[in-house]
Amino acid sequence: MKRAVLLLAGASLALAGCARKGVDPDRQIGPDPWLPTISQYLVPPMHVVAPSPWGSATPSVPADLKVQAFATGLAHPRSLYTLPDGDVLVVETDGPPEPIHRPKDIVMQLIQAHGHGDAKAGMDIILLRDADGDGVPELRTRFLSGLKSPFGVALVGSDLYVANTDAIVRCPYQPGQTRITAPGVKLVDLPGGPIDHHYTKSLVASPDGSKLYVGVGSNSNITENGMDAERGRAAIWEVDRVTGAHRLYGTGLRNPNGLQFEPQTHVLWTVVNERDELGPDLVPDYLTSVRDGGFYGWPYSYWGRHVDPRVRPQRPDLVAKAIVPDYSLSSHVAPLGMVFSTAAAALPPRWRSGAFVGEHGSWNRGHLNGYKVVYVPFANGRPAGKAIDVVTGFVSGDKARGRPVGLGLDRTGALLIADDLGNTVWRVSAR
Amino acid sequence: MVLGVPFVCFAAALMTDIAYARTFDIGWKNFSDWLLAGGMVVGALAAIVGLVDLARRSVRADWLIWPYAAAYAVAMILGLFDNLVHSRDAYGAMPAGLVLSALTVLALLVTAVLGALLMRRSSRGIAR
Numbered sequence: 236m237k238r239a240v241l242l243l244a245g246a247s248l249a250l251a252g253c254a255r256k257g258v259d260p261d262r263q264i265g266p267d268p269w270l271p272t273i274s275q276y277l278v279p280p281m282h283v284v285a286p287s288p289w290g291s292a293t294p295s296v297p298a299d300l301k302v303q304a305f306a307t308g309l310a311h312p313r314s315l316y317t318l319p320d321g322d323v324l325v326v327e328t329d330g331p332p333e334p335i336h337r338p339k340d341i342v343m344q345l346i347q348a349h350g351h352g353d354a355k356a357g358m359d360i361i362l363l364r365d366a367d368g369d370g371v372p373e374l375r376t377r378f379l380s381g382l383k384s385p386f387g388v389a390l391v392g393s394d395l396y397v398a399n400t401d402a403i404v405r406c407p408y409q410p411g412q413t414r415i416t417a418p419g420v421k422l423v424d425l426p427g428g429p430i431d432h433h434y435t436k437s438l439v440a441s442p443d444g445s446k447l448y449v450g451v452g453s454n455s456n457i458t459e460n461g462m463d464a465e466r467g468r469a470a471i472w473e474v475d476r477v478t479g480a481h482r483l484y485g486t487g488l489r490n491p492n493g494l495q496f497e498p499q500t501h502v503l504w505t506v507v508n509e510r511d512e513l514g515p516d517l518v519p520d521y522l523t524s525v526r527d528g529g530f531y532g533w534p535y536s537y538w539g540r541h542v543d544p545r546v547r548p549q550r551p552d553l554v555a556k557a558i559v560p561d562y563s564l565s566s567h568v569a570p571l572g573m574v575f576s577t578a579a580a581a582l583p584p585r586w587r588s589g590a591f592v593g594e595h596g597s598w599n600r601g602h603l604n605g606y607k608v609v610y611v612p613f614a615n616g617r618p619a620g621k622a623i624d625v626v627t628g629f630v631s632g633d634k635a636r637g638r639p640v641g642l643g644l645d646r647t648g649a650l651l652i653a654d655d656l657g658n659t660v661w662r663v664s665a666r
Numbered sequence: 667m668v669l670g671v672p673f674v675c676f677a678a679a680l681m682t683d684i685a686y687a688r689t690f691d692i693g694w695k696n697f698s699d700w701l702l703a704g705g706m707v708v709g710a711l712a713a714i715v716g717l718v719d720l721a722r723r724s725v726r727a728d729w730l731i732w733p734y735a736a737a738y739a740v741a742m743i744l745g746l747f748d749n750l751v752h753s754r755d756a757y758g759a760m761p762a763g764l765v766l767s768a769l770t771v772l773a774l775l776v777t778a779v780l781g782a783l784l785m786r787r788s789s790r791g792i793a794r
Contacts, residue, residue, distance in 0.1 A: 275758055277750035336696050338703040339753045459755035461692040512755060545758035547690040 255280035256601030257515030260565035264622050268563035270538060274514035280601050283350040287634035289657050294637065295628035296663055299583045302626065303370055305651060305662035306363050311356030312653040312660060313435070314572070314641035316388035320410045321646030322364050324378060325653065325660055327357030328385050330434040331400070331427075336460065350598065350635065352656055358382045360397070362413055363660070368647040370662050376413040379406070384431075386641075387438025387494075389447060391476060398436035398449055401427025403474065422447075423479040426467045430454050433468075433508075435571065439494040440476070442501050447474040450505060452490035457510050457545045458534045469533045471505065471525055487531035487557060493573030493592070493642070497524070500616035506570035506592055507560070509537060515600030516566045522573065522592060522611060522618065523560035532557040562618040567597035568605030572641035572653070576610070580648030581664040589613045591625065591650055593639035606630045608639050608652055608663075626652060626663060637661075669712060669738075669781065673774050675705030676745060680767040687764050692756065698763070702749045709742055728788055734780040741773035 254274060262269040296302045306312075306325065314326035335341055358381065364374035379385075379397065387398035395408035397419065404419030425436055433452025440447055453469040454460050471491055473484040485491075490508035497504055503525045509518035510533070518537040525531075530553060532539065534546045539559035542549065564570055572593030579587050589612040594605035608626035611618050629637045637657030645651050649664040679701040686694035719725050720735065748766035752759045 275754055277747065278753075337699040337753075338749075339699065342753075455755070457755045457758070459692060459695075512758070545754070545756045547757040547760075 255515060257566065257604065260568075260604050261621075263516065263519045263563050263565035266562055266618065268519045268538070268565070269516075270519075270541065271514060271516050273517060273544070275512070279512045279599060280515050281346060281598055282601055282603060283346055283598050284603065284630060284633055284635040285349060286352050286656050287631070287636055289636045289659065292631070292636060293628070294626045294652075294661060296626055299585075299666055300625070300663055301666045302661055302663050305365075305370060305645070305660040306361075306372060306375065307659045309357070309361065309658045309660065310354060310359075311352075311655050312361075312640075312658065313655045314386050314388070314437075315643030315651050315653050315660065316390075317643050317645060317651075318390060318408075318410070321366070321368075322362050322413075323372070323643065323645055323651065323660075324388055325361040325363060326385050326388060326641070327359050327361060328382070328435075329356030329358075330384055331431050333432065334430055347598070352658070354658065358385065360385065360388070364413070365645065368645075370645075370647075370649065370664065374413065378413065379415050383427075384434050386435040387449065389438045389440040391440045391444040394476070396422065396438060396440070396447060396476075398425065398438040399427075400431055400434040400436055401425055403436075403438070403447065403449065403479075422476075423474050423481055425449065425472075426451055426454070430460050430464050432456075432460065433490040435490075435492055437492040437494045437505070439496065439503075442496055445476060447476055448472070448484060448494050448503055449474060450488070450491035450494050452492075452508070453533060456512065457543060465534075471503070484527060485525040485529045485531065487529075487533045487535075487553075488525070489533040491525075492571045495573055495575055495590075497613070497616050498575055498577045502616060504573065504575075504590070506564070506573045507531070508569055508571070509566075510534070510543065511567070511599040513543070515602070519563040519566050520568050520570050521560035521564055522562040522570070522590065524617075526558065529558045530556050531560060538563075562611060564592060564594065564609070564622065565604060567599050569595035569597060570605075571595045572639065574642040574644060574650070575613075576644075576650075578648055579644055579650060581645075582648065582650065583665050586610060586625070589618075591642050592622070593642045593652060595638050595640055595655075596629070596635070603630060606635065606638060608642065608650075625650075626661070629654075629657075669774065669778060672705040672709035672712060672741075672745070673771075673778065675701045675708065676741075676748075676767065676770045676774055679705065679748075680764075680771050683760075683764040683767045687760055690757065695752070695756070695759065698759075698767070699752050702745065702752055702767070706742075706745050706749050709745060713738065713742055728784060730780060730784050730787065734777060734784055737773055737777040737780055741770055741777055744770040744773055 384400035596606035
């Protein structure tokens, strides 16, 4: 009882607004982030910026780079995939409507709607062909239509795999093809509705092409939809490409996206969106290699063995096994895309030995964080050094002109960025 | 009696809070959240009716109206905090939420007792 009153008093103080903005995110970049104590609030810190069109403006890049629009007028582009012949696939997508389980859901949906554009998302994959590599595609076709909240794409041989939110489907593909009309064949069901909180299913094929790896995000912030809703979620699945048989490769990963194999070591890496509502500086989102059978904490603990008191029953046995992630990107940046830059031949050499990360941006802290693309330098297959801002300027004043999501490299090795608020694909190359 | 609906809502929320704290079954917490929101909305409407009533001199004739109104105000403030604490996810609402639900019900019980005394002393009850 006394503890509860103290908690309440603490929450009231927090409400007064002393510690809602958050510290300099720089303190949380790297392998050993500063971690504050947990703060729970009566009303959590929130800062959602209204959208505003790009007009003639573009994002900002360092002096040795230039940025141009590769494609505009898209319908909520979130993910990119470049085919071996150089054609770029842009996945237009959005999540299914969220069910309302609590009064809070109504309020949160209203608040989040403030930060989203009005335009309706596509459920298609658009093909862009820039045959001469000048950064201006000559051809734009509707490559695949009628998908269900698609996100991940992977090609192995002549089999094109698309990860819808509820299943991976396989379609036949030939180089040069600009439209697929053949019906897809379902390879395996994925956890989709009726609740489908984190719907994006990131997809990558193993270097030898035998397995697919799928990111399956949690069905809640922190188990508020019940543990039954979390079966098979907050995990990376390993799926046999032929049989569709699957197993959980990594678990405790709240919302893993941007799955990629590190080119030098062939180890699987991912960026992960961590939990909200523990304060502006908790919990850091991260970039990590994923160990076979590894458990990364969610929901029971974060950043290794820091227990989350909101989860009952607790599982000390699992907390004891929780792996500390490799590299913190700082709190609430919402990383949703990642690409290794070894093949980024159109960029100056200083950008070619690391990983680019697309940070969609925060809502759960006073000072905005994320809303940019950063570069994490690597050496010997591991992060080596501070993340550097590469593409910024997505927020101007208190308006968001764009929000980066999925990343890719085009046929020339330029960096591509899917901007789901600006409905644009940006292309970054050497100046 | 206008207080009937909020009292039932907050009392039921206390029950579902206890059920959640004992079972960790999230369904009980969702019940609590809706009951508390319902209790708060109807309770606030009742408070407006009560404030309008207070503007009448005849209603203020009995000094007992003041502790009655104060007890109800305390209940509504506790109820508001209870709603906010319950907006935290999962067990983050506990144990503070359970304690606040209990205190809200207690404050409403005191309000009801004072209300009953007022009714007995006056032929014109104030809380219709």
